[in-house]
Amino acid sequence: MKILVVIAVVLSTGLFFITPKASAHGKVSSGGTVDAQMKKLHAMMPMFSIASAELETALEKGDSAAALVQAEKIKAAVPDLKKSKPHKNVKQRKKFVDIAISFDEAITSTVNLIKKDDIAGAKTAFKKVEEVCATCHAKFRD
Numbered sequence: 001m002k003i004l005v006v007i008a009v010v011l012s013t014g015l016f017f018i019t020p021k022a023s024a025h026g027k028v029s030s031g032g033t034v035d036a037q038m039k040k041l042h043a044m045m046p047m048f049s050i051a052s053a054e055l056e057t058a059l060e061k062g063d064s065a066a067a068l069v070q071a072e073k074i075k076a077a078v079p080d081l082k083k084s085k086p087h088k089n090v091k092q093r094k095k096f097v098d099i100a101i102s103f104d105e106a107i108t109s110t111v112n113l114i115k116k117d118d119i120a121g122a123k124t125a126f127k128k129v130e131e132v133c134a135t136c137h138a139k140f141r142d
């Protein structure tokens, strides 16, 4: 079990940091017109990454107060996530919104379980959140 958690953490946080960002940045800066929806998404993702790592640590420590702060931070960004737009597969907007809806459900359930002080349940729910991060990236991130 422990090993699986470690693998999940490495995959979910590690991979995000080694993402090639050049193409996304290039389009934004060289295109002249900055698409506000794309910019929003681009600004949101590093926060997701940091908040996820801190949430994971808090859950490991059984610190539900700290976990709740991070989970609420992620949840608060969901309305913007639903409105935002990826650079890749831009036309598959419905799919993007569908994934954002699954993301919403998973993070909402994480928040609710933390509020009930169900750390084990919250860990499982948060794994689902991270799976949705990966699903969306597989489809919409370069």
Ligand code: HEC
Binding pocket: 012, 016, 017, 019, 021, 024, 038, 041, 042, 043, 045, 046, 048, 049, 050, 052, 074, 081, 085, 086, 087, 088, 096, 099, 100, 103, 129, 130, 132, 133, 134, 136, 137, 140, 141, 142
């Ligand atoms: C609904 C789709 C979607 C979800 C869900 C999602 N991401 Fe992303 N993420 C993207 C896209 C698209 C990009 C590429 C950014 C861009 O095009 O500006 C990205 C990029 C990133 C980056 C690289 C930084 C950047 O701006 O390029 C990180 C880090 C990241 N995501 C972390 C996360 C984490 C952690 C989660 C889950 C807690 C998550 N993302 C959930 C779509 C998503």
